[in-house]
Amino acid sequence: MLRVENLYKSFNHVKAVEGVSFEVSRGQVFGLLGPNGAGKSTTISVISTLLEPDSGDVFLEGKSILSNPEIIRKNLGVVPQDIALYPTLSGYENLSFWGSVYGLRGAELKKRIAEVSDVIGLNGRLKDRVDKYSGGMKRRINIGAALLHKPEILIMDEPTVGIDPQSRNHILDTVLELNRQEMTIIYTSHYMEEVEYLCNEICIMDEGRIIASGNKQELIDLVKEKTQINIKLNTMNDSVLSALKEIKGVYEGRLNEDMIVLFVSGSTALTAEIIAKITENGWFIESIDVKKPNLEAVFLHLTGKALRD
Ligand SMILES: Nc1ncnc2c1ncn2[C@@H]1O[C@H](COP(=O)(O)OP(=O)(O)OP(=O)(O)O)[C@@H](O)[C@H]1O
Numbered sequence: 482m483l484r485v486e487n488l489y490k491s492f493n494h495v496k497a498v499e500g501v502s503f504e505v506s507r508g509q510v511f512g513l514l515g516p517n518g519a520g521k522s523t524t525i526s527v528i529s530t531l532l533e534p535d536s537g538d539v540f541l542e543g544k545s546i547l548s549n550p551e552i553i554r555k556n557l558g559v560v561p562q563d564i565a566l567y568p569t570l571s572g573y574e575n576l577s578f579w580g581s582v583y584g585l586r587g588a589e590l591k592k593r594i595a596e597v598s599d600v601i602g603l604n605g606r607l608k609d610r611v612d613k614y615s616g617g618m619k620r621r622i623n624i625g626a627a628l629l630h631k632p633e634i635l636i637m638d639e640p641t642v643g644i645d646p647q648s649r650n651h652i653l654d655t656v657l658e659l660n661r662q663e664m665t666i667i668y669t670s671h672y673m674e675e676v677e678y679l680c681n682e683i684c685i686m687d688e689g690r691i692i693a694s695g696n697k698q699e700l701i702d703l704v705k706e707k708t709q710i711n712i713k714l715n716t717m718n719d720s721v722l723s724a725l726k727e728i729k730g731v732y733e734g735r736l737n738e739d740m741i742v743l744f745v746s747g748s749t750a751l752t753a754e755i756i757a758k759i760t761e762n763g764w765f766i767e768s769i770d771v772k773k774p775n776l777e778a779v780f781l782h783l784t785g786k787a788l789r790d
């Protein structure tokens with residue numbers, strides 16, 4: 482549906498985006514995951530025709546958006562990273578303003594405002610001024626504004642940063658609900674849990690480049706040998722550790738102060754084997770914690786640094 486092809490964009494000496502390509506299929510929740518400064522917003526700005534790339538192009542159903550910006554503008558809703566609302570106007574007036582920007586008028590505009598208010602769950606507060614809203618409520622109005630013209634594709638740029646957990650959960654549910662209604666969604670975030678939860682296709686971005694892509698399982702398979710098992714036993718010494726390290730599939734182990742830490746190639750059968758070995762030897766488990774690899778581990782594996790600062 483949407484194909485981003487070899488985008489480059491620099492700001493003076495800063496190379497914000499360096500050769501970014503990806504494809505978003507219809508009906509996907511597509512995730513762009515990356516730390517601060519990765520180039521997510523720059524990529525989004527090019528897709529939404531707010532910014533011209535130095536080179537590269539974006540194609541919607543095969544048509545260049547550089548040559549035909551209007552095709553993407555009417556099919557795209559954008560929830561920007563920075564909230565764009567008039568603080569002294571009410572939520573309703575803000576929606577009404579954005580609706581008119583998209584060419585909606587009169588009864589149609591009223592109807593769409595009522596519909597999107599249901600989606601964003603702010604019906605009771607629409608008459609209040611926006612500067613009386615919480616961060617989460619402002620964000621929800623911004624989402625509503627992006628939905629008024631019924632776009633086929635919705636882009637959300639870090640929509641849950643700095644808001645309360647209730648609004649955050651509401652936004653995540655909204656994304657899934659909109660997707661059930663067949664909207665294609667591009668979601669950027671530096672929260673790997675959100676991207677894991679929402680997205681069926683994920684690109685991991687760092688320093689202007691896509692460093693890995695695939696569905697969640699494909700990405701996690703890049704580090705599948707990295708399941709970490711933390712075990713506390715009644716007996717903790719080097720011979721216990723050696724015994725556990727003998728198990729096939731345990732490829733690394735160490736004895737921390739009060740914890741045995743094993744790295745294994747991620748199978749549940751192996752956990753059972755470890756427990757069996759402990760029991761056989763007459764040791765007792767005080768606690769056992771199996772940490773499956775997640776996208777954070779993938780990012781760490783690929784870049785040597787943590788996803789969050
Ligand atoms: N208008 C601009 N002028 C100068 N530099 C910019 C501009 N926009 C972005 N940059 C730089 O380009 C790089 C990529 O920024 P971008 O905003 O695309 O990253 P991001 O992944 O959205 O990060 P964040 O998670 O912080 O929003 C950064 O080094 C940033 O400082």
Ligand SMILES: [Mg+2]
Nearest residue numbers: 521522523562
């Ligand atoms: Mg950004």
